Amino acid sequence: MVKKSTKTAAIALTAATLLLGATACGSKNNDNNTNTGNAGTNAGTNAGTNAGTNAGASDEKVTINFQNIYPDPATPSYKMLHAIVDQYQKDHPNVKIELESMNTDQQKLKLKTQAASNTVPDITIVNPSAQLQPYLKVLAPLNDMIDKNGLKDTFQKGLLDYYSADGNTYALPDGNxxxxxxxxxxxxxxxxxxxxxxxxxxxxxxxxxxxxxxxxxxxxxxxxxxxxxxxxxxxxxxxxxxxxxxxxxxxxxxxxxxxxxxxxxxxxxxxxxxxxxxxxxxxxxxxxxxxxxxxxxxxxxxxxxxxxxxxxxxxxxxxxxxxxxxxxxxxxxxxxxxxxPGSAFAVSANSKHLQATKDFLNYFMTEMPKKQFELKNAVGSGQIITGDFKAAGYSQLAQxxxxxxxxxxxxxxxxxxxxxxxxxxxxxxxxxxxxxxxxxxxxxxxxxxxxxxxxx
Amino acid sequence: MNVLKVPARTIAVFVLPCLLIYIGLVFVPIIVSVYDSTLNWDGINTAKHIGIDNFKTMFAHDANFWPAVRHTLMYAVFSMLEIPICLFVAALMNRYVKKANTLVSIYFVPVILSTVIIGQLWKTVYNPAEMGGMLNGILNSIGLDSWTRSWLTEPKIAMYCLYVVSLWQYFGYHLLIQFTGVQNIPQEVYEAAKIDGAEGFKSDWYITYPMAVPIFKISIVLAFIGSLQSFDLVWVMTGGGPAHATDTIATLMYTSSFSSNQYGYGSAIATFLVVMCLVVTVIINAVFKKVEAKYS
Incomplete structure (x- = not known):
């Protein structure tokens, strides 16, 4: 009997630990919840502090989750994505970019669930105008980021308006x-x-x-x-x-x-x-x-x-x-x-590495038009691409x-x-x-x- | 339980994890969705309590709701009508076919195919002739040109085309269940009946059918609940279209929740579906209790 009761106790203990684990996770989520409540203010302060610490310790290990809608290796978009990400990881050994690729409909559904449970990945995909509206509170404004390296001016005039609200730009389109x-x-x-x-x-x-x-x-x-x-x-x-x-x-x-x-x-x-x-x-x-x-x-x-x-x-x-x-x-x-106006890259307001994520996205968007041009995928780019399309081998239709x-x-x-x-x-x-x-x-x-x- | 000589406490401990998972995965979501059905919620932002307004909209104002209910119920009726036929075929096979198991396995093949494959397959059957539709091709070749049509896109017949596919898909499934039921009827009963002069169809009528009632009931309940939840086949073949002409309750629930972003309203439809499933299951059980009492 003694043996039996110890067994019961052991099981009870295990169950209790599991439960504790669950509640611990729960409270963590709660913290996140309060964060989103003040997404606007937090984004500002986070950006500031993160930038400071990042500059001090640039070898800090950073993992960025990058949800995207380019799952098909045969497409130029896939090649573009992987080429830029690989290059960035080579240049920044401390940054690891985890790609989560799925098709458009799956991503739309997944993001809805993630937004409801406050687990939006660092970078995700959103759609313009009315479809962007419900997500504003879980996204970080990118105003400071698009001013860096002249990124803002690479976009076609007026295009970013479809991804902006109340003077803030929330996402950067992959095409138009x-x-x-x-x-x-x-x-x-x-x-x-x-x-x-x-x-x-x-x-x-x-x-x-x-x-x-x-x-x-x-x-x-x-x-x-x-x-x-x-x-x-x-x-x-x-x-x-x-x-x-x-x-x-x-x-x-x-x-x-x-x-x-x-x-x-x-x-x-x-x-x-x-x-x-x-x-x-x-x-x-x-x-x-x-x-x-x-x-x-x-x-x-x-x-x-x-x-x-x-x-x-x-x-x-x-x-x-x-x-x-x-x-x-x-x-x-x-x-x-x-x-x-295409689907667009947005950054989660909850991102643990907000500044690192913004830095990466800035690099990504700056490189994208060049890569698209090389991969003969420049038709429908949201960014201004200049170059000799004929010499680059673009078809008559594309021209x-x-x-x-x-x-x-x-x-x-x-x-x-x-x-x-x-x-x-x-x-x-x-x-x-x-x-x-x-x-x-x-x-x-x-x-x-x-x-x-x-x-x- | 006493045979095992294990104290109830221990049994409780071992049952508990399973029970908790079951409650967590089945009952909690149902309760949450009942709660959600009182909300005006887009699934992301703050929800607003609106009491039973969603149900009012559903019953009184949504022009797509009652047709969807009708389609779903028709689905159920057709699936249930199939089962007596299955039982009849099973009885015949049991008596006349020697290696009936092989035949049952062949009938069973559509069940193991994925619904998506079946949907695509039947789409090519129903396609217009210019897209290589098989059915129209056959009609053309036997001179019935006037019968050809675009089966899946004519609002009045599209739903019936879906019923046919579903009946084809599940025929083998119910046949297998009925066949097993028929096989399990003890041979002695038939022998005794033979002495009393009942053979062939007469013995089917007085022995096979009454004794197959419990198995028959299982098939009916399965067919009914399966039809109420019909979603995948409809989604693959027509997407509920054209213009809601083939919507079932489940596809309407999906489009309301995920395409129209009305989670609260979608949950209201889900609640209706759960209640309907429960009510009808209770009714079916009550009916069969009477039937079984009559025959045993």
């Missing part, structure tokens, strides 16, 4: 893209189309000419629903005669029942009813949709310029040209584009796209970057619905308005 129309010159020729369309009526006529030859006019992966919205927003950018429609709605100056919005819905519907998209588009995911174009089974793809590299290296690469989205009913300026960036006069950003997530979801499913049934444009407008009113 515009929406263009890629087209297959061979298929256009087969349908007897001689020049890319410049008006929506010409565009519709081309769609019908392609259909008449049994060619799918536009490849669209509408299962992922943002794709259709991205196209729709480009039409809206034209019918509204310029950018800012959603901003006006948010500011209460316009409603979704505005004629510009209804005109855009009507135009979108005309496109769908003219069978502009492949059959069953709403069950085709984004990648498959892209492949329909890249294997020469569709004549056009209306997408962000981030696709340039993939289109270039696909089977149809040499046959592909690019044009600006046409005017709609005589409205809009083709030099205004749907803009897609044409880069030319469009130069003529770019601003534009709008995606719906879900401007509106609250719940409104964006209602919008996405409303647009997706247009692909499967004919709708009354006024009803679509009403649907948007009621979602907006319910989630203001």
């Amino acid at each position: 893209n515009i929406e263009v129309v890629y087209y297959n010159k061979d298929l256009f020729a087969q349908a007897g189309i001689t020049a890319p369309p410049t008006t929506f009526d010409e565009f519709l006529a081309d769609v019908k000419a392609l259909r008449a030859k049994n060619i799918t006019p536009i490849a669209e992966g509408e299962k992922d629903s943002w794709t259709g919205s991205f196209l729709f927003m480009n039409i809206l950018l034209r019918t509204n005669n310029g950018p800012g429609f959603l901003k006006d709605v948010n500011d209460g100056k316009k409603t979704f029942k505005d004629p510009a919005f209804i005109e855009a819905v009507t135009a979108m519907q005309d496109l769908i009813q003219a069978k502009a998209f492949e059959e069953g588009a709403t069950s085709i995911d984004y990648n498959t949709g892209g492949n329909i174009f890249k294997t020469g089974k569709a004549a056009m793809m209306i997408m962000g310029t981030w696709e340039t590299g993939a289109v270039d290296s696909s089977a149809v690469g040499p046959k592909v040209g690019v044009f600006k989205f046409p005017t709609v009913n005589g409205k809009g300026d083709p030099d205004e584009f749907m803009l897609a 044409d796209v880069l030319e469009m960036f130069k003529s770019q006069k601003g534009g709008d950003i995606a719906f879900d970057n401007t509106m609250k997530p719940a409104i964006a979801q209602a919008h996405l499913s409303s647009i997706q619905n247009m692909f499967v049934q004919k709708v009354d444009p006024a009803a679509v407008a009403a649907e948007h308005q009621s979602a907006f009113d319910a989630n203001k």
Whole structure:
């Protein structure tokens, strides 16, 4: 019996230790919690003190967790990331950078959980504007850091605004893209189309000419629903005669029942009813949709310029040209584009090595444009890259796209970057619905308005 | 327990860790999610208590909620309707097929495939003909061109296409359960019945089916709860689209929580799902208690 009771005691002791361990961790987390409460003030003081200590003891071992969305070794982004990180670790033997690579959707989910439990990694990935808003309190402002080494001036004018709030910049984008129309010159020729369309009526006529030859006019992966919205927003950018429609709605100056919005819905519907998209588009995911174009089974793809590299290296690469989205009913300026400011690197306000992390990110962002240029991944860079693209071996398509960036006069950003997530979801499913049934444009407008009113 | 001659205290100590883990991983999350369902919360920032407003929205204002419930219940009904067929096939196999085990194993293959693979496979079956869809290809080749359609993107039929895949996927699973049940019925009973003049379908009706009721019940409960939670297949094949036409409760819960950032509302849907599971399980048990009492 004695033996038995000692056993019980031992088990109880072990359990108690485990519990103690748990509570210890718990209290540590609590400390972190209070830290975030004063993220603003702490960030300032931390930066100061850390900088001081770091300068004194630069051989202090530092580990930086770097969450990123470049998991695929075949992509230039992956190569760029690893080249810069390796170089930095070589130059700073005391700094160890731990990469945590995963795909975009996983990262979005993971960061949500981490933000809720205050365990955001030192460097993480966030998205611009409306999608950045909820995370502000867990991120450190980077104002002091971007002033160092002239980093701020490497970014395209106005781009950092999408990552700023109340005069603070919270994240640095990995790119900035515009929406263009890629087209297959061979298929256009087969349908007897001689020049890319410049008006929506010409565009519709081309769609019908392609259909008449049994060619799918536009490849669209509408299962992922943002794709259709991205196209729709480009039409809206034209019918509204310029950018800012959603901003006006948010500011209460316009409603979704505005004629510009209804005109855009009507135009979108005309496109769908003219069978502009492949059959069953709403069950085709984004990648498959892209492949329909890249294997020469569709004549056009209306997408962000981030696709340039993939289109270039696909089977149809040499046959592909690019044009600006046409005017709609005589409205809009083709030099205004749907803009897609990229995902961006942000630093956790809770980072144990805030200053070291900022120093690294500063180096990383300074090196990034150079590496991107070398890796022929300069199309869609958020930073100004100068150099002889032709001599560096960039394709004609890439050069044409880069030319469009130069003529770019601003534009709008995606719906879900401007509106609250719940409104964006209602919008996405409303647009997706247009692909499967004919709708009354006024009803679509009403649907948007009621979602907006319910989630203001 | 007394057979082991171990004091209850010791048993308690050994059971405790498991029990704690179970409570921590099952009951605590359920309670937390019930609590969360009273919040207006984006999952990151400070939450606001709004009482039962989420439930009001869910029951009265969300145009996508009741269709999702309907889709889910239909899912359950179809899955449960499959089980009598499984039992029937199992009884036939038990009587007429010599090496029935091989056949059962073959039927079981879809169950061990990952749902993602099954989803992709059936997507290529349902695809439009121009994308190489097999079903449409067959219809075209036998002259039924007018029957071809884009199966997964027509709101009215997309859901039924998903039911079919699910039935195909789980047929082998329930067949295996029923077959095992049928095999376990003692042979003597049949012999006795034979003497009394009951053979073939008659013995099935009076012996096999009544004695398979307990196993039948297991399949029904499994099919029902499995259908209520149906998510993966729908997610892979249609993502709940087009425009919520194939949403189930679980996919609606997912999009509300993670795409619309309405954690509180998502939790309200989760709470509804838990309650529904519990209620229906209780009902099924009560019904079968009566059925079993009748036959034993």
